Amino acid sequence: MKKQVLILCTGNSARSQMGEGILRHEGGESYDVFSAGVKPTHVRAEAIAAMQEVGIDISGHRSKSVDDLAGQSFDYVITVCDNARDNCPVFPAKATQIHWSLEDPAAVEGTAEQRLAAFRRIRDELRGHVTTFLRDNSGKS
Amino acid sequence: MPGLRGSRVVKRRVLIVCTGNSARSQITEGLLRHEASDQYEVFSAGTHPAAVRPEAVTVMAELGIDISAQRSKPVAEFERQQFDFVITVCDRAREECPVFSGETQRLHWPFEDPANFTETGEARLDAFRRLRDRIHARVMVFLGEGTYGSEEKR
Numbered sequence: 026m027k028k029q030v031l032i033l034c035t036g037n038s039a040r041s042q043m044g045e046g047i048l049r050h051e052g053g054e055s056y057d058v059f060s061a062g063v064k065p066t067h068v069r070a071e072a073i074a075a076m077q078e079v080g081i082d083i084s085g086h087r088s089k090s091v092d093d094l095a096g097q098s099f100d101y102v103i104t105v106c107d108n109a110r111d112n113c114p115v116f117p118a119k120a121t122q123i124h125w126s127l128e129d130p131a132a133v134e135g136t137a138e139q140r141l142a143a144f145r146r147i148r149d150e151l152r153g154h155v156t157t158f159l160r161d162n163s164g165k166s
Numbered sequence: 167m168p169g170l171r172g173s174r175v176v177k178r179r180v181l182i183v184c185t186g187n188s189a190r191s192q193i194t195e196g197l198l199r200h201e202a203s204d205q206y207e208v209f210s211a212g213t214h215p216a217a218v219r220p221e222a223v224t225v226m227a228e229l230g231i232d233i234s235a236q237r238s239k240p241v242a243e244f245e246r247q248q249f250d251f252v253i254t255v256c257d258r259a260r261e262e263c264p265v266f267s268g269e270t271q272r273l274h275w276p277f278e279d280p281a282n283f284t285e286t287g288e289a290r291l292d293a294f295r296r297l298r299d300r301i302h303a304r305v306m307v308f309l310g311e312g313t314y315g316s317e318e319k320r
Contacts, residue, residue, distance in 0.1 A: 066248055067299065072307035078314050137201040137309045145314070 027057045028100040028162075033114050037062025037088040039072045039131040040105040043148050046076050046083040055159075059099075061091040063114040069131055075144040077132070079152075091116060100137045103158075126153045177207045178250040187212025187238040189222040189280045190255040194300050196226050196233040197305045208248075210242040213313070219280065221294040229302075255301070275304050 034041040037060055039054035040088040045060035053095060076083045081134075091114060106113040107128050127150055133143035167194045178196065191210040191255040199208045226233045256295035277300065283293045 070299065070302035070306045073303035074310050077303075077307050078310065084300060100210065137306065141306065141314075142308045 027055060029122075030058050030101045030117060030130065031094060031099045031114055031118075032060040032061070032100055032103045032105060032125065033091060034060075034105045035064055035112075035114065035129070036066040036131060037040075037065065037068075038066045039069045039088075039125050039144065040147060042072050042086050042088075042153070043069050043144075044103065044105050044125075044151050044155070045086065047148070047151050048158070049160055050081045051152075051155050052159045055163075059092055059094060061089045061115070063091055065090045069144070071130070071140050071144040072148075074141060075148045077143070079148065088156075097147045098135055099151075101162075123158070125151070127156050133151065141165075168281070173291045174190070176205065177205060179207045180209065180251045181244055181247075181249045181255060182208065182210040182255060183198065183212065183241060184254065184256040184277075185213050185279065186216040186218055186281070187218075187240075189219045189294070190277050190297070190301065190309045192218050192222050192233055192236050192238075193226060193301050194255055194275075194305065195236065195288075196231045197302050198308075200231045202309055207242060211239045211244055213241055215231075219294075221280070221291060221299075224296045225291060225294045225298045229298070273308075277301060282297075313318075 032041040032044045032048070041060040041062060045058050045120060048057040049054060067088050068083065068086050073084050080094050094116075099116075099118055102120045102127060103118045103123045104115075105125050107126060111156050113124070115128055126149055128143075130140070130143040130147045133140050182191040182194045191212060195208050195210040198206060217238055218233070218236055223234050225232070248268060249270045252270050252275060253275060255275050255277050257276050257278055257316055277297060280294060280297060283290060293301050
């Protein structure tokens with residue numbers, strides 16, 4: 026039985042989408058991964074591009090509302106928002122709550138190059154968090 | 167930084183081609199210009215130019231990008247011009263994709279032809295939005311390709 030993981034942010038457009046893609050890619054054999062936002066918008070093109078650069082296709086992902094997952098049970102709920110600036114969403118569930126504080130790359134304005142650089146930076150931070158998560162939770166039943 | 171010659175930026179010329187120059191190539195033109203008009207001069211054309219699809223104009227306007235003044239043009243209009251990139255955005259399996267000669271880098275980004283969209287109303291606009299978003303992601307990958315490798319080596 027795979028562990029159920031929900032990754033949560035505000036827009037479900039950048040951080041939680043990349044996190045979902047990375048965790049599924051790295052640990053999909055042990056985890057069912059979902060993502061959602063409190064104010065779903067659309068998956069940012071820069072997120073799809075930054076993920077494609079590391080060989081992960083999230084082009085089929087959609088921004089989804091956390092309301093659509095109400096009633097579903099999860100083993101882990103991971104919030105990926107910026108402590109300093111966001112209101113971090115709360116998902117009331119009997120789950121291990123984990124928080125990764127990450128800046129919102131979608132908030133970066135500028136040239137395409139500057140925006141892509143911001144998304145790559147957050148993508149790489151997420152890869153680090155996912156590696157740690159998988160290491161810390163391997164072997165737990 | 168690519169395209170920099172002294173203090174003057176030499177823009178690279180891009181021609182985007184599909185069949186009708188009515189949706190895919192128009193959307194791509196609008197997105198590439200929107201994202202990187204400082205680096206690229208962008209044109210589009212079709213092998214069988216028709217008219218710009220109103221749905222394409224609508225879904226681009228949703229991103230704040232106005233392509234209402236773009237028109238469908240035949241590839242022949244550009245035959246004698248030089249381009250750094252010629253990008254075909256048609257579905258090679260099912261359509262006739264033009265071949266451009268000359269010193270140009272040819273790229274192929276296959277996208278399905280919206281002429282085959284069977285949806286109506288809002289579902290039809292949704293299909294155009296999905297197409298727009300797929301093209302947008304491809305454009306960002308293209309724009310990132312010049313910088314990603316060098317960043318990895320840091």
